[in-house]
Amino acid sequence: MNHIAILPILVPMMAAIANLILGDQRSSKRIVGLNIAFSIILLASAVLLFVTLAQPGATAAAVYPLGNWPVPFGIVLVADRLAALMVLTTSILALAALIFASARWYRNGTNFFPLFHALTMGLNGAFLTGDLFNLFVFFELLLAASYGLVLHGGGRNRVRSALHYIAINLVASFLFLIGVALIYGTTGTLNMADIARVAPTITGENRGLFEAGAAVLGVAFLIKAGAWPLHFWLPNTYSSAAPPAAALFAVMTKVGFYAILRLWTLVFANEAGEGATFAQNVLLVLGLATVAYGSIGALSCKALDRLASYLILVSAGTLLLAVAFNAPGVTAGALYYLVVATLAAGALFLLKDVIDQILPAEAQILAVSLEIYGDEDEELDEDEEVSPVTPTAATLISWCFAIAALVMAGLPPLSGFLAKFVMISSALAVGDAPTAATWWFTGAIIVSGLFVLVAMVRNGINIFWTSLPDGALRIRPMEMAPIVVLLALCVLMSVAAGPILEFLTDTAAFIHTPGGYVGAVLPPGAAP
Secondary structure, three states: OHHHHHHHHHHHHHHHHHHHHHOOOOOOHHHHHHHHHHHHHHHHHHHHHHHHHHOOOOOOEEEEEHHHOOOOOOOEEEEEHHHHHHHHHHHHHHHHHHHHHHHOHHHHOOOHHHHHHHHHHHHHHHHHEOEHHHHHHHHHHHHHHHHHHHOOOOOHHHHHHHHHHHHHHHHHHHHHHHHHHHHHHHHOOOEHHHHHHHHHHOOHHHHHHHHHHHHHHHHHHHHHHOOOOOOOOHHHHHHHOOHHHHHHHOOOHHHHHHHHHHHHHHHOOOOOHHHHHOOHHHHHHHHHHHHHHHHHHHHHOOOHHHHHHHHHHHHHHHHHHHHHHOOHHHHHHHHHHHHHHHHHHHHHHHHHHHHHHHOOHHHHHHHHHHHHHOOOOOOOOOOOOOOOOOOHHHHHHHHHHHHHHHHHHOOOOOHHHHHHHHHHHHHHOOOOOOOHHHHHHHHHHHHHHHHHHHHHHHHHHHHHHOOOOOOOOOOOHHHHHHHHHHHHHHHHHHHOHHHHHHHHHHHHHHHOOHHHHHHHHOOOOOOO
């Protein structure tokens, strides 16, 4: 069973190699079919890994030592329920984005498919690795691939945004290496389970160096998660990227959140004494600031792709708040929220491109101007005062937008509301009475949902009420199908909320009990 852990890395690696061997054949339907087949195989591997670990009585984690070197001296892959959940989310989003790109976007530049699979490989590797330096390697792999995807299609805006994106991530990579060096110098290991075992024994000057290394590493993760004030690269980069690339980027910020959640719960969250509160207040403040900035930014947006970028910031802040709260129930709700918010944000990036095809950007800007200033000279006939019959394509697009709006705003009865309800109810249940942090946490989630709702409704009115052209609309089924599937999964997660939350509750309990992870990875007797 342990061999399953490497499949989500091997499949996209083989896909990238196959594309490089076959060359850039942008007019070949066989190449498109081959890449879709690889993505389907990747999704099947992710489902197999998820189902294997989700079964009652299944092992806590599938551990795969690369080269069969003994742990903790060799690099190891560790697939527990959290990693399997992240890999499955990535694989679903990757397949949807690849099918969407196969309609036309892959022709807009060279080497789209190998870059896409390399990014997927880096994402899955980052979720599955149990070694800090290997985490750095996979980070660099996914970043290198994302640099090419940000530039895919060319254009002045993309080049400008890509240069900012590359510069800030080079700084983050430098900080990553400094943090790793400090941690290795004080612990003598880079295996995350072994770091968790050694950390409680570090005292004196070494303790200060260890916490300094953890702080520097945390800054690198916060940059990649898009936390305020390290977020300034994200809105321009995501909104200017090609839609299928931007859709996959929706899960890329979650790598930073995953790394923070994994390391903080392993090393600090369950320590006694001062270590138990290390960076907790900092994460709380940064989470609140990120939610506030993302919510205000969403209100200021008139373009749907930029709005989706700010919604990713809102989700990043919400997840940071959940980590700072350090409660298994809140973590379970946050993981539920992570999946639905990622799928909905990816669908929004794709939906924006479909809307642009039927509604030029100039018409959307004109709609906003008419909404603000009005048009006093225009008089409607009696027939025009009645809303026209909406064509089938327009109805489908509007329903997709409405579902995405409900999920991102967290309104009932969809999964976004259920995720936020679980987080808030779990936070209020912690302790004998709610603390100030609890009320800040609750207020941030509720108010941000209101702001997101206002922003989505305003954009919906601009698009579907004042700007939508008359007559039947022509859309490509290959582009619309992935959007429908992503949003249908969000709806399905509302219907199957019971078993999903049961699984996530067990996952959160395992995350907050580091002894289980350490015992699964290290040899018997090494766990604290």
